[in-house]
Amino acid sequence: MMGAYFRKMTGTTQSPPRVGLAEICWSWLGAFLGIGAVAYINYGWLDATGLFLLIGSLGASAVLIYGSIKSPLAQPRNFLGGHVISALIGVTAFKLLAPHLWLAAPLAVAFSIAVMHVTKTLHPPGGATALIAVISGPQVTNLGYLYALIPVGAGALVMLAVALLVNNLAPRRRYPEFWW
Amino acid sequence: MREAGDQPERAPTPGIDFTEEDILEAMRAIPGYLDITPGDFKEVYRLAFQHALERLSRAVTAAEIMTTEVVAVKPDTPVAEVAAAMGRRGVSGVPVVDGENKVVGVISEKDFLTRMGVKDAKNFMSLVAGCLVTKGCVALPIKAALAGDLMSAPAVTVAPDTPLRDIAALLTQKSINRVAVTDPDGRLLGLVSRGDIVKATMGRVAS
Numbered sequence: 010m011m012g013a014y015f016r017k018m019t020g021t022t023q024s025p026p027r028v029g030l031a032e033i034c035w036s037w038l039g040a041f042l043g044i045g046a047v048a049y050i051n052y053g054w055l056d057a058t059g060l061f062l063l064i065g066s067l068g069a070s071a072v073l074i075y076g077s078i079k080s081p082l083a084q085p086r087n088f089l090g091g092h093v094i095s096a097l098i099g100v101t102a103f104k105l106l107a108p109h110l111w112l113a114a115p116l117a118v119a120f121s122i123a124v125m126h127v128t129k130t131l132h133p134p135g136g137a138t139a140l141i142a143v144i145s146g147p148q149v150t151n152l153g154y155l156y157a158l159i160p161v162g163a164g165a166l167v168m169l170a171v172a173l174l175v176n177n178l179a180p181r182r183r184y185p186e187f188w189w
Numbered sequence: 190m191r192e193a194g195d196q197p198e199r200a201p202t203p204g205i206d207f208t209e210e211d212i213l214e215a216m217r218a219i220p221g222y223l224d225i226t227p228g229d230f231k232e233v234y235r236l237a238f239q240h241a242l243e244r245l246s247r248a249v250t251a252a253e254i255m256t257t258e259v260v261a262v263k264p265d266t267p268v269a270e271v272a273a274a275m276g277r278r279g280v281s282g283v284p285v286v287d288g289e290n291k292v293v294g295v296i297s298e299k300d301f302l303t304r305m306g307v308k309d310a311k312n313f314m315s316l317v318a319g320c321l322v323t324k325g326c327v328a329l330p331i332k333a334a335l336a337g338d339l340m341s342a343p344a345v346t347v348a349p350d351t352p353l354r355d356i357a358a359l360l361t362q363k364s365i366n367r368v369a370v371t372d373p374d375g376r377l378l379g380l381v382s383r384g385d386i387v388k389a390t391m392g393r394v395a396s
Contacts, residue, residue: 022209022228026217080224181220 035179039075043171044068047164061148062160066092066137067168073134074172078184082132085169086189087125091132092165095121096157099142103150113143207231243354246390251356252349254389255370255379261286264293264337271296271336284369284377285340291375294340297366304331304339346371349378353389356381 028036044067051063070092073083081087095117102117103110121139125131142149142156149156176184212227212234225233261284262271275283275298282297302316331339346369347356356368360383367382 022226022231023213025223025226026213028222029220032221077222077224079221082224 031179031181035176035182036076039172039175040071042175043075043168044071046171047167050167051160060159062164062167064138064141064160064164066134066141067164069134069137070132070165070168073132074168074184075176078172078176078182079186081186084185084187086187087130087132088169089162089165090128090130091121091125091135092138092161093157094124094128094130095132095135095139096142096161097154098124099139100150100152100154100156102139103143104153107150110143114140117143242390246354246357247352249353249389250349251347251351251353251368251370251381252378254353254385255349255381256385257379259284259377259380261290261377262296262336263287264335264340266336268296268301268331268334268336268339271339272301280382282367282382284344284380285336285342286377290377292344292346292369292371292377294337294342295344295367295369296336296340300339300341301331304334344369346375347381348373353386357386360386 044063047062047067051061055061070088073080074088077083098121099117102113102120106113106116117139118136121135122131125135138161152159172184176182209227209231212230216223216227216230260274260278260280262274264285264287266285271283275281275296282295284292285294285296287293298313302312305316305319345359345363345365347359349370349372351370359368360366367380369377370379370381372378
């Protein structure tokens with residue numbers, strides 16, 4: 010009984026193959042331009058207004074929408090839906106539970122995963138988006154539900170536009186696999 | 190106890206005994222990062238293949254796979270002739286039809302064995318075993334019998350549009366090796382044996 014339990018931890022299969030050099034270069038270019046666009050808007054235009062667009066979870070999304078573009082997790086439905094839904098849940102968790110952040114943080118992430126599953130919008134960086142809403146202090150928490158629109162929704166839209174433009178430049182790449 | 194995470198046991202599916210290395214080769218041929226492990230892919234493929242087989246077996250009907258060149262005997266045919274006909278054709282069972290070609294029963298090797306005193310396991314080796322401890326031929330008791338005396342009746346029959354899947358289930362459930370295919374009036378159209386089902390399945394897989 011216990012043996013079977015621990016044997017499950019040994020794994021049963023192997024890692025997928027390494028991608029080719031072209032794939033690596035296209036992934037690099039997409040991420041550079043995608044994060045670059047968001048960062049440029051963030052530091053170039055928004056800084057003066059007190060708003061911001063660049064949040065950590067967009068870096069995680071870049072891995073998926075530029076580096077693993079066939080993945081269901083990387084498709085527009087998951088990318089946009091996962092971020093916005095998780096942002097709403099994160100803000101809600103903070104509003105209901107602050108200052109008990111030790112409880113708000115895990116609840117925000119756990120509920121984000123559950124709701125993303127239910128809505129078929131699972132997108133791993135969504136968990137970070139929810140967490141950021143809880144742990145980032147006044148600069149984020151003062152936004153309230155606006156957080157789900159700016160930076161989260163708008164930032165994701167900019168990155169999606171870059172993904173559509175850059176990923177489809179590559180002769181052997183195609184994005185997205187599905188929209189909705 | 191079965192290990193958690195193991196798949197439920199299934200009959201081996203033909204045609205998918207490929208290795209993870211084969212899958213890795215296929216994944217290398219597709220540009221871009223595929224977000225799936227070779228193990229998961231193999232499982233998806235196995236289930237999809239099984240699903241396809243089931244779908245195809247539902248689609249195939251008795252009429253498509255039945256043997257139409259069937260030797261049928263009459264109820265008043267002497268069993269000696271029945272046995273000779275079965276031997277000549279190399280079949281282990283024949284339908285029994287009346288004057289209007291309506292199926293009234295089926296005679297199989299099992300019916301012979303039963304009447305020849307084989308009680309427990311109705312197979313050839315039981316008969317041999319019986320032979321070796323008796324004097325004379327064990328077939329003597331049925332020498333004068335007719336097909337109508339030996340046959341299993343009523344015959345198990347199916348309609349021409351019966352799905353292969355249902356026929357397979359019927360054969361298993363009744364522990365028989367063939368069913369007669371009949372029209373709505375019970376007239377003989379053909380015979381579907383276990384062999385016909387195997388052949389039909391392999392043909393579908395190959396094509």
